[in-house]
Amino acid sequence: MVANQKGGVGKTTTTVNIAAALAQHGLRVLVVDLDPQGNASTALSIKHDEGFPSAYEVLIEGADMAHVRAECPDVPGLFVVPATIDLSGAEIELVSMVARENRLRRSLDAHLAATEQAGDRYDYVFVDCPPSLGLLTVNALTAGREMLIPIQCEYYALEGLSQLMRTLEQIREHLNPDLEVGAILLTMFDARTRLAAQVAAEVRQHFGAQVLTTVIPRTVRISEAPSYGQTVLTYDPGSPGALAYLEAATELTHQGEGT
């Protein structure tokens, strides 16, 4: 689950680039886009106009993920459950539903069981969360085993962490005792500023080994890629941004040896 309620820290960029890096290594990867803005669906060139079958139908109507998912045209082996603007009404609709926090977990577990039986097991599942701690993010945290937390190397990034950790505790207590912090990834590191190095040092001091060694630099190529409906892995494979995400993906797989 890629989550952080602070906005613009690189949740979507991390989701799509790590997922693409793993799929290029031959792994089968599923990305669930739970952000009504649908940025992950855009970056992976998945159609997600209003009314298109999406995560909304899965959460609210119990639709089968197999009927809603699409494969990324640029990266074989990378499947996406897209988000449409319909999802923006889902949080208010979910409030009065039964088992409102567990709807994603139920549909994901069913889909994972079905794909496993068919011999098409996924190696990794990523859920891209919106910048809030509402019912969409709660659904993601209830469905998953590990959180991947991108932290932008900027001052405000530190302020939101205690809120995120408190939410993690609440989810662990009431909804998902297995949930833990899998990894923290430092993003948008701008080597020109002292601030970035200070924030990075503070995060490492606070979270220790949970912080991946790889740091993602702030690069123009990373921010340009989505305007071509691509990840930076296919847009500019040899660039520092692509190499950093490849390294981070490799590090994650080694870390995950145990999960």
Next chain:
Amino acid sequence: MVANQKGGVGKTTTTVNIAAALAQHGLRVLVVDLDPQGNASTALSIKHDEGFPSAYEVLIEGADMAHVRAECPDVPGLFVVPATIDLSGAEIELVSMVARENRLRRSLDAHLAATEQAGDRYDYVFVDCPPSLGLLTVNALTAGREMLIPIQCEYYALEGLSQLMRTLEQIREHLNPDLEVGAILLTMFDARTRLAAQVAAEVRQHFGAQVLTTVIPRTVRISEAPSYGQTVLTYDPGSPGALAYLEAATELTHQGEGT
């Protein structure tokens, strides 16, 4: 109301720097921090630990803004209703309350009437919104007359606009017929990239005269200022970032001649 559900586009940075620029010109300004992360409160050096009187008490318990507000130590004439982490529970609490969308409007109207009577009228009120279209942002849009929309000069920034406009229509229809788009401000413009110029051109084409002429550049000094509890106006007054925000504030006051 400074709103845009896309995360990290410069809502808080715009709120605190425009408010400080106006207050330095001798105007009386109120900032209401409605983001549970409390970034605006941090940038203006206002205490906002858990349990401190804040926007939470105003919204949920009907507390008087006069008892909750504090004056910014660096900028006289700039008053702040801070946000604490308690606010993160407010959205769920508001769902089942009576007149849930109007609670900010009621308390703001009462406070504005009281300050006017006492001869301490505010010239401007800004509300910093969280990156979502939940009940906190709806409260802000119901209370205000004009939206100030920061748009980051990045590709994803364009995707969220149709959602924001749709929400504006709904608020206008059901809750606040006077609400309109006051101004759009282009932020984090990085002159090194073609992408920034393309996004800026597209926004101007789409929104025409509503887009301020002043564009805020991406600068390190702007992102460093909050780590000193300051706005860039006091942290580095002669810097390009501070000058850009001064210019934008001046432009806003001329635009607002009619409001």
